[in-house]
Amino acid sequence: MSGENLLTDNPELYEQQFPDPGHIAARFVHDLVRRFADRAVAAPRLLDVGCGTGRDAGHLATLGYTATGLDISVPMLTYAQRRHPGVRFVHADLRTFDLTGHFDVITCLDSALLYCHHNADLTAFLQRCRRHLRPGGLLVAEMRNGAFFLGSTELLDGARTRSVTWRDVTYTSATRLWIDHREQLLRRERVWTWPNCPQPLVQTSAWRLLFPAELRHLLDTAGFDVVALFDTPGPRTDPPWHPAAALSDALSGDRLHLVARRRNEAA
DSSP states (O other): OOOSSTTTTSHHHHHHHSOOTTOHHHHHHHHHHHHHOSSOOSSOEEEEETOTTSHHHHHHHHTTOEEEEEESOHHHHHHHHHHOTTSEEEEOOTTTOOOSSOEEEEEEOTTGGGGOOSHHHHHHHHHHHHHHEEEEEEEEEEEEOGGGGGSOOTTTSSOEEEEEEETTEEEEEEEEEEEETTTTEEEEEEEEEOTTOSSOEEEEEEEEOOOHHHHHHHHHHHTEEEEEEESBSBTTSSSBOOTTSOOBOOOOSSEEEEEEEEOSSOO
16 A cells, blocks of 8 residues: 555555546536637547546547547556556656647546746746647636635534545545645645554645635636636535536636637737
């Protein structure tokens, strides 16, 4: 059992912990592309940044996309390549990736964008996206909403415990979130235990908290026009995404969903 990062080092356990049997996340992307694409493309070229186990890119490939997945985790990519042979997978950092050709769509789901903790990181990522998108191409992102924490402590009150069984072993996690105001980060501590575990496994991570107006400014500066910014519905909201649902721009929910179009001006 690898323990450097229990979930990303063990992709099957990750999918057991965060199942998506209905491919809601991939359908979310597909529906937004159909709604906001500037032109119809027979086999849209799609890059999934932070692809993880590859299940979203894999399902989008079955819907006709020419899909590429990009991630920094070698165990995730090894698993993804085995499970989704029709998708190209690339090992790279989201701030520095450099691929050949251009894409019609770039996706960045499940708060992967927020691992860019500093403004320079965010700018580098958006510049990479602009470089790799054709003019008029779409950036689709889904992340935690910094504005949600302005008036809510709902996710900050105490630890949340969750158990998942994988290979006949039950793993229990206790997760605690808190805000690092100085660094504008949402920090997370997750403590894992399981039978015969010699000692609890403590893992920490953090997400940058972005406010909607701040995100709009970053995108505008990077050469994008925001065509949709909404909190519900989405792949991780309640109720979940449905293509017929109206998009709410109240922007007070826990999740922020973005569709931005690369401007046609010269780079």
